[in-house]
Amino acid sequence: MVNAQGRWALITGASRGVGYETAIFMAKQGCNLILHSRSLEHTKIVKEEVQALGVDAYCVQAELANHEEVVAMLDDIEAKATPVDIIFNNAAVQIAYRTDYWQTPVEDFDMSFRINFISIATICHRLIPKMIERGFGRVINTTSGIKNEPEQAGYAASKAALDKFTKDLASRLEGTNVMINITDPGWCRTDLGGPNAPGAVENVIPGIAVGAFVDDKKSGRFLHAQNFTGMTLEAAVAKAETIEANPYII
DSSP states (O other): OOOOTTOEEEETTTTSHHHHHHHHHHHHTTOEEEEEESSGGGGHHHHHHHHHTTOOEEEEEOOTTOHHHHHHHHHHHHHTTOOEEEEEEOOOOOOOOOSSGGGOOHHHHHHHHIIIIIHHHHHHHHHHHHHHHHTOEEEEEEOOOOOSOGGGHHHHHHHHHHHHHHHHHHHHHTTSSEEEEEEEOOSBSSTTTOTTOSBOGGGGTTGGGGGGTOOSSOOOOEEEGGGGTTOOHHHHHHHHTTSOOOTTOO
């Protein structure tokens, strides 16, 4: 199992919901954190909380729909010479629920793909080569189990694109100590999931982060966070490593 103590993790959407839970959990493992949100003010409190747990942390900002801001955020991280060892691409947007899905506006697709896919591809393309050079890296991309809902076509399609992108990259990382996997937090009570979701956001731990700790050099796994609820991290890692890692099958 990977020892995260002293390593650096970038968490997008770290100010609330699943991103917040991930930040607190990783800090408890001794992992230093780069906390992303749309505004530095949004991550101020979580930064104080994780630093109180004894780790180093700083905040970065970017509107993920704006490619120039994503690039500027990555430039900022690079300027600080931070060796990003772990990436949690958590942030996402669910634009709208279109009852008349035949009238879904193109803007739904445009915004969904900008935030849920293009920003993540940009982050991966920028940071994974450096992981390969250093000989270590873990990337966890957050997908969604949503299906058969054309009412949320933009969101669902952007997540499907992310799944395909992740699996294709996984095929190029086999045998390296850089691993990329997919996680699904399930339907949780968050700002995105809404108040009627069946799951408490706390239940995503430790499953949402288990991909950072697997250590068998296999990529392309689908790790559903709810399948690890209540487990110790050690037990969760052992279970995760029994899941087939096939870059071409979800």
